[in-house]
Amino acid sequence: MNHPIVIQTKDLSKSFENENALNALNLNVPQHSIFGFLGPNGAGKTTTMKLLLGLIQPSAGSGTIFGKDIVHDSVSIRSSIGYLPQEPRFYEYMTARETLAFTLRFFFKGPQLAIENRIAEMLELVGLEDKADRPIKGFSGGERQRLGIAQAQVNYPDLLILDEPAASLDPLGRRDVLEVIARLRKHTTVFYSTHILDDVQQVSDTVAILNKGNLVAQGSVEDLLAGGDELVFHATVQGDVAKAQARIKTQSWVSEVHSSAQNGNTLIKVSVTDEQAAKTNLLQLLMAGEDLVVTDFQRKSHELEDIFINIVEGEGHDN
Template sequence: MNGEMVIQTTGLSKQYKDIKALEGLNLHVAQHSIFGFLGPNGAGKSTAIKLLLGLIRPTGGQAAIFGLDSVKDSIAIRQRVGYLAQDPRYYQHMTARETMRFAARFFYKGPKEAIEARIEETLTLVGLENKADRPIKGFSGGERQRLGIAQAQVNYPDLLILDEPAAALDPMGRRDVLEVMARLRKHTTIFYSTHILDDVQRVSDNVAILNHGQLVAQAPIEELLAGTTGAAYTLTVRGDGRAAQQALQGQPWVTAVSGHPNHTPSHTTLQINVNDEAAAEDQLLRLVLANRQTAVTAFGRKKYDLEEVFMQIVEGGQAK
């Protein structure tokens, strides 16, 4: 079933009176991917997730999960989905094990021993086996989040939807959650929203970026990290770099040259954007080194990190 679409939305929209929370979302999430759903606060990520789960109704468009309609077949969809809310809330009087038992009984009717074994296994997966019989009332934010992942995983879902799974966690907790997600990848498709870009870069294979309720980018993460403004190279030279800058400006394959003084005194790093990678790789360094007084200390293909790409897309309002 690899390559099949687990989530497909067409023009999915949600409007509250005059506020457009989500506009014409077209999303495609393939099976067994870890799909990062990014966007600044208020971009519409949670709204989209709630629409997928049938917790709210769309005002336009439609969503299909496993090929089923998110409104008409909501219960059948939820049978195969695990969900962790942004701020998960459970019955405070219950222990973690009782919460898991309650969650499991929506999916299984028996036998009791097998249900208990599943609960134990899932609590162990998130490292809560020693706190299983404590009331949730005393749980920390991280523990509640881990319980959230456990309860979402109790039915071995075909699709795990996590809304900001690491937002409330300290670095250790975040690392644990990301490890759990990576472990679950071979069993399930993970669709998660976040604004922590480091996490996305570490575990996701596909990314969508939402801004002001609109999808502004959707691509495999490598493609996104390759840059949205064409190829670029970085060149570090001794001195103020003016000679190198002059040598490159005016070349037909160079679209922009910008210089930044380096942290190291007396060095400058130039970023050269090009529209012809072959020409750049053949000529760029030669042109710069033609001036015998120019000393190059570093040269390479510019690697974007997700934060740069995200900022370019969100701030520039650039659509893909």
């Protein structure tokens, strides 16, 4: 089933003092999707969001939201959008219930009972019913983000834009925010930016990958994960990793090798094009020089992280 397009950009570009922050972006965000806008820090994600919200003007190209031009119709567009910045700000002395009531005054003029019911609905949606009447100054980072989502959603927007909603949270806070985002699927279209790959794979159905201002991939998560013929094997090792990697890279069925530190060990990720050859030979190659101890070895399903690393490193990303 094809859903209508909520956000569409055509060659949308933005330069700051002759430096290109965004280059000819072509996005298509379907209605009722949870659209993950993925990229490393500095990729151009926040610039894109500011352009969509009409907070800055494009240098070239165009964009529409609900079929309306993001430059000429920005005021009209914003009335149908909920927005959560990366670090939301609140009146610390207010409670969550008071904050939502204060926000709702700008959008809804219904009777008091309807206002109270909507506030209760939002508090339940984000799991803050038991914190509703506590001052915000005592809230954790995750609770603040969830309150920010409730605040952005309280006017029943047709589109919710979230800028790095889980970036600075601990694992429990991230989990709670992602659960809220997943619940929003039946309420609105969600367009959210992140540099955390696992978040995208958990809750998104559609994703775009941005790197150095360039759109390098776009599609459903399923299509991106199925797009490559490669399989990935993980080996947790101790010892001379460089020599082991050199041995592995000589094999014609090995396409990529990446290593990273992990809890005092080294995790080697090997992408291969021939599963049988890898099963037969890879572990022997790792241990061939007796310079390495392998503590864990297993095949992994293709992950978004592997696709992301291949794309970004292939474009010569530097931190």
